Amino acid sequence: MRYPDLPLPPLTGGFILSAHLNRSDPLLAVSHFDPQNYHDALAVEWGIPLPARLQQAVSKRRAEYLASRLLVRSVMAELGIADFTLTNAPDRSPCWPAGIQASLSHSAGIVVVAATRQPCAVGIDVERFMSETTAQETAELLMNEQEQQLLRTLPVSFHEAATLLFSLKESLFKALWPQLHQPMDFLDAALVSVDFVQQCATLRLTQEFGGRFTPGTLLKGKFMWRDNQVITQITHRL
Structure with a gap:
């Protein structure tokens, strides 16, 4: 997993500070914006245009919406789908074009998108590092005892x-x-290994989630640090 380095066309106005992508598979893109x-x-x-549900939202939320939709539009154009505007289903999940598996995340002025035409489950997340206090207070919700022991061995x-674990599960x-x-639930999957040299990790499902996702199913993840943030990605062949 390599941080995107191919620049996308700049936008005027000072809102989108930068936007880059990697023509990997899944395609990975990231943009930075100033709310x-x-x-x-x-x-x-x-x-x-802003959807009705955001007309009265705080400016920060509207900024996140616009920044994320702009990056998604650029990613879909790379995949041959012009002028695409991402909408949401009633359950708030994103409605991607037919034949596209994709995922979107944003946090504190950054948006990340992963997308592929391959038959893969794709998930991506970006998180700012939580505080030590938050990590201690939420440990029982996020991890089992074995996971906590594993995290304490990491460099x-x-x-x-703990932020890495949270992001991988997201x-x-x-x-x-x-x-x-x-x-x-966060305890429905467990982190079983982390390789900081290769920046990869493995999670195991602990609950039944349909015939293809039984307890013990292993899913591979990748991650990378960037300033005070971590970006994680899960892909699983379907």
Whole structure:
């Protein structure tokens, strides 16, 4: 998993600070944006009108919506689908074009998108490092005892390791939701290995999720650190 380095065409106005992609498979793209430079006229200018549910939302939420839809549009164009605007199903899950498996995440001024035409479950997530206090207070919700022991052996602080675990499980849930449409708990999957040299990890399902996703199913993940954030990705051949 390599941080995207091919620049996308710049946009004026100071809202989108940068946007890059990798022509990997899954295709991976990332953009940085400045919520302080958001204004509603940009959505009109770029042809991505705000949905009714966001008309009264705080500016930060509207900025995240526009930044994410702009990056998705660029990614879909790379896959041969022009002028695509991402919408949401009633359950708030994204409605991707037919034949596309994709995932989207945003956090604190960054958007990441992964997409492929291959028959793969794909999930991606980006997280700012949680504080040490948050890591300790949420440990029982996020991890079992074996996972906590594993995290404490990693060559990073516990709060960074806990953020990695949280993000990997978020990527896993995003990858499986389009296949199952079934909610998952953080303890429904367990981290079993982490390789910091190769920046990869393996998770194992601990619960039954349909015939293809039985207890013991192993799913591979990748990750990378960037400043005070971690980006994770899960792909699983269907």
